[in-house]
Amino acid sequence: MRESAAERHDRLLALVRESGAARVAELADRLGVSPVTARRDVEALASKGLLDRVHGQVSWPERNASPGGAGARRPGEGLILGLLAPSATYYFAEVIRGAHEAAAKAGARLILRISDYRPEEDRVRAEGLLAAGAEGVLVAPGWRGPEDRSAYGNWLAELPVPAVLLERRADPGSPLDALDRVVSDHGHGVLLALRHLLGLGHGTPLLVARGDSPTALAVRAGYTEALATLGLTAPGPVIDSVPADQDPAGFERAVRALYEAVSSGRLSAALVHNDVDAIEIVQRLAELGVKVPEDLALIAYDDEVAALADTPLTAVAPPKRQVGRHATELLVERLTERRGAPESPAEEPARRHLSLLPRLRVRSSCGAAPEVHTS
Structure with missing residues (x-):
């Protein structure tokens, strides 16, 4: 696999840091690149303050400012x-x-x-x-x-x-x-969403969620915990959400399950993980005649693009x-x-x-x- 510029920059910085200083021609040889490429890399890194460059030679930046002065060393200086x-x-x-x-x-x-x-x-x-x-x-x-x-x-x-x-x-x-x-405490985020929907007068919200990431699984676990905390029973099984572009049939099944729960009167509120799925679900429900928020109050989970929907989505925003x-x-x-305290392992903090x-x-x-x- 071809080495990226970022990986090459990492190697270059490691070489300079190890030696303290090096000539550009030497770096080109050790990196296995042309002198032009090495010079371009050095200029890019020097412009960011990551290297000092003088007359064809580069060095690790001097970071020995006196403590307490105007240039006092910061906590992680040089790390x-x-x-x-x-x-x-x-x-x-x-x-x-x-x-x-x-x-x-x-x-x-x-x-x-x-x-x-x-x-x-x-x-x-x-x-x-x-x-x-x-x-x-x-x-x-x-x-x-x-x-x-x-x-x-x-x-x-x-x-x-x-x-x-x-x-x-x-x-x-x-x-x-x-x-x-x-x-992020995703259980707390789910509880916030459910309490908000209940406070608006809705029955127990249903969860529509993916199952393909630690965040998705934490949201699912948080939903179970939140129901127990609130003394509620889910209005139905969690609806498995999948990306519409990767599994169109699975996405349509999820939308139809939510549509049927709403149109039957069993459901008036839902929490959907994640934002992208929520936006696409709202669009498809509208085509089926279910409007948000008139027929279904909906909260998305992640708050990455929720505010950009045609109907801006209320969302749980992890920090x-x-x-x-x-x-x-x-x-x-x-x-x-x-x-x-490199010599005091017994004093290592908790x-x-x-x-x-x-x-x-x-x-x-x-x-x-x-x-x-x-x-």
Whole structure:
């Protein structure tokens, strides 16, 4: 597979960091690229402040400002952090953005690898981050279900550097359960949605959800827990949602099941995971004569594109950017603790499991007056 520019940049930075300084011609030789390519890479990295360049030679940026002065060292100054995510779009785009912001604020550099939801490749990609110089890693494995977690998870606990799990939970008592992690509390998000719909006078809402990701499974589990908390019985079995472009017949079955529940009078409210499915379901229901919110009050889960629907969708919004931000801050803290006391493993602080609460953003699709947000 051809090496990407980002991967080549990672190797270049690792070489300069290791040697302290190098000539461009030497870097071209060691990278196996032309001098023109090496020079272009050096210029791109120097323009971002990641390298210092003088007369054909590059060096690692000087970061020895005196403590307490105007240029005082930031907590993570000079650190290289790795981030492994299953995707760089939709849900995880905001997680990555939050991680990048926190790394920049700490003075650290963040390098990224994407697994494309292929958990069997997670370990190799994480090793690539370490080879590129990462001193600690943020990891959102490409698991789709519990079987992936069992088959492709234990290596995480064996990493030689600090690791923080992102938006993933481990089996209680497993080696992964001893890692730091930062997650969204999807059970709380589901409960917010159900309470809102009940407060509007609807009967028990039905869940329409995917089953192909940890978030989808957490929403399903949260629905069961929320019903128990509220003392309710589901108005019917959870409707399995599938992407319309990947499985048109399965998507139509899901829409028809929801249509029949509404048209029979058994149902007047639903929670749908995720936004894209919710928008397409609303469009198809309209073609069948069911209108949102007049006939069906609907809340979407994820809040990525919910506000862009013809009828803006009320949505549960997990704190995705804050997950990335808090996880990065935690990793920087772990690495700076190591810097300060490398010889005192007995004083290692307790690991943390941090759960962040989603919010409900009220728009038109639930039939309530949309909330007005002011800055």
